[in-house]
Amino acid sequence: MGHLFGTDGVRGLANADLTPELALSLAQAGARVLASARSGSGRPVAVVGRDTRASGEMLEAAVCAGLTAAGVDALRVGVVPTPAVAYLTDHYDAAFGVMISASHNPMPDNGIKFFGPGGHKLADAAEDAIESALDAAVQRPTGEDVGRVRDADDALDVYLRHLAGIVHTSLNPVTVVVDCAHGAAYLAAPRAYRTAGATVIAISADPDGNNINDGCGSTHLDQVQAAVREYGADLGLAHDGDADRCLAVDATGEIVDGDAIMAVLATSMKDAGTLSDNTLVATVMSNLGLHLAMTEAGIAVRTTGVGDRYVLEELRAGGYALGGEQSGHVVIPSYGTTGDGILTGLALMDRMASTGKSLAELASIMHALPQVLINVRVADKNVVAQAESVKQAVALAEGELGATGRVLLRPSGTEQLVRVMVEAATAEQAQSVAERIAAVVEAA
Template sequence: MGLFGTDGVRGVANADLTAELAMALGAAAARSLGHRSAVAIVGRDPRASGEMLEAAVVAGIAAEGVDVLRVGVLPTPAVAYLTGAYGAAFGVMISASHNPMPDNGIKIFGVGGHKLDDVAEAAIEAQLETTAVRPTGAGIGRVRDAADALDRYLHHVGTADIHSLDGLTVVVDCAHGAASDAAPLAYREAGAHVIDINADPDGLNINDGCGSTHLGPVQAAVRAHNAHLGLAHDGDADRCLAVDADGNVIDGDVIMVVLAKAMAEAGELTDNTLVTTVMSNQGLHIAMRAAGIDVKVTAVGDRYVLEELRAGQFALGGEQSGHIVLPSLATTGDGIVTGLRLMSRMAQTGQSLAELASAMRGLPQTLINVPVSDKQAVAQAPQVLAAVAEVESELAGNGRILLRPSGTEQLVRVMVEAGEQSIAQRLAERVAQVVGAV
């Protein structure tokens, strides 16, 4: 059926992702991953459709005889952590992450809070086509709420090896999302003076002109409050981007460079290796070579980063988008842990974020997202491939072009790096125009 994308099942809530499908997925996951008397964790972000989809997922799981522990509105990494902490058979997070409010999604974690591989996802899809005799009476799964879920997660992130953040002022953009309670609390408990913005979710305003996909508000607030830095999360808080005291953007590549150098210095960077994707700027590779750190490159998507991290037992990986994974602290990207570790490095060294970020000089890069009706067909269209080849020839090794379909939306992403921003912009726009015309 091909329901699962790079980050679970995602689509417009009540159109692509219906209550019926959510219930069927809950039941299929219970049959594939659970067993009678098992427990499943279910959490969500605050978008309005999450209430409906949560009810449907819970009903599907309980109908198969698996108990459900609802953890409420929490970040995706919190649900992943709690899946392991509560000893659950699997966990479900209802969120469309950085996508706009009408979208929603269902992510499923296996034992220990790990993302599922292709085989496990295929097994769940196969269960959608089967029927089973459902339990009755006392065999039906029970549903209860976990009153201590947020406290457990905050205690967990508080155990990260960080320096006191006393004296640091940080602006936190919570994207009116799942981080709205957790992020300000976590940073305050670590000692920082926190100014939170966009932390009043009403179910409709998630990611609306704010958070990690719209950095204007956090840049303005950092300048207005003379803060040391700003942090911006996405709707489910598995990402973190930063801005320095002057409002300059510190993306995931720069954050990885800062953390990799810190971990190498502390002897925490396994095999002196960082894992990242093909989207990372060439400046990251230059900075890592200068620091004597190896880089392993994967396809785009946090699942591929996670697979490489697990295969090599590496200690740090991530994406330019701010999806950073520290396997010793989280089984998936955790924006709050990333924020804590970044500020800890500032506190440890006494350096500003701008000073730390100067370790990497990125090549000018332009990324254009082009809405299309069939992303796979467009990406392989002859005229698109010809346009890409023409740009590659023009760059002649002094930059690169990367064109790929989005893993979560009907978009084709066109990324160009070049020696000058104007060249990157011009070439990216040229290819994007061809993509949009297909």
């Protein structure tokens, strides 16, 4: 068996790669590794949530079967965002949490990710231990020691009450369009924003099990852009399938990506005195424009590898108060242990309401350098990324760009792709350099 865990859990084509049998085995292995570390009496409990994919029903049943067969009670919280599972794992004092979702991936895919005690993402060592435990021979509990399945009917309400704490100014002046991606945000996001006082226009909020991320959400911003213009809204927010991401558009429909959102929130927290060490944590994918804007604002930027788990590790290690990714994963540790798209949307609108400024005004502190990203499908991403011809092409481009740009080439964490990202002084130069490197990658 190859390495199962990617940058964000185990993902694959549901019922082909990610089968019910594998889901059951993963749940059992996760129970052995994570529940064994729990102290206290009584059976351990695991929170189980999912997004709206049809295959989630099948995989939820398999996960619950695996948990109970391992002597763990499964507490089902239904269709909720991934960050809700993280929060509820801590709220219910559960041994661990399980989220069934493939995030922004197309509907046929699905995934399983684990949260440890307190709702924290697992370290690599814990994921390795779960994978090693898949084939371990153990004696299963019987009789009264078999786990039980029950539902937490108050789960969504508990999570929404938690989110309300981030808003300090009524959002009554704000009209927002929210694209729920027909996913896990479809109930939670409109309710959270309305509770905070905003006028909410919800789109892509009618999931049928098959339409998640289908031409909508954070990977297809044209729908929310059009709706903002149509309704004359102050802004639009777009979530992905499991609502751990948030991207925005301003009143004119201009995109405000994760970097710009972090710039707005970092300056807001610095003004409030809540930005620890005046430091923001971002990944290597963040635009140079973010670094320049933060330098101008007197804010340091700590850089990590790609993936919100690495942002989280840096946040925890340094005790920092804000971090995230250009893709819209934003983490505010005082309110959550992982990226939370709805929390991000609330914080952004709170800044608008408290300053009386438009999103365009707030986001104008950052000027992004032209950036081009080309994904090249290859047979073996790791071999190609290390090919000598590819290294030479990157070195040549870096010499050409000098201090006016940069090149980032990396294998995808979830697919057989090599990602070529180029920033340059002009869009034409960025496109030309990226295409030249991509051609070398394709031929390698």
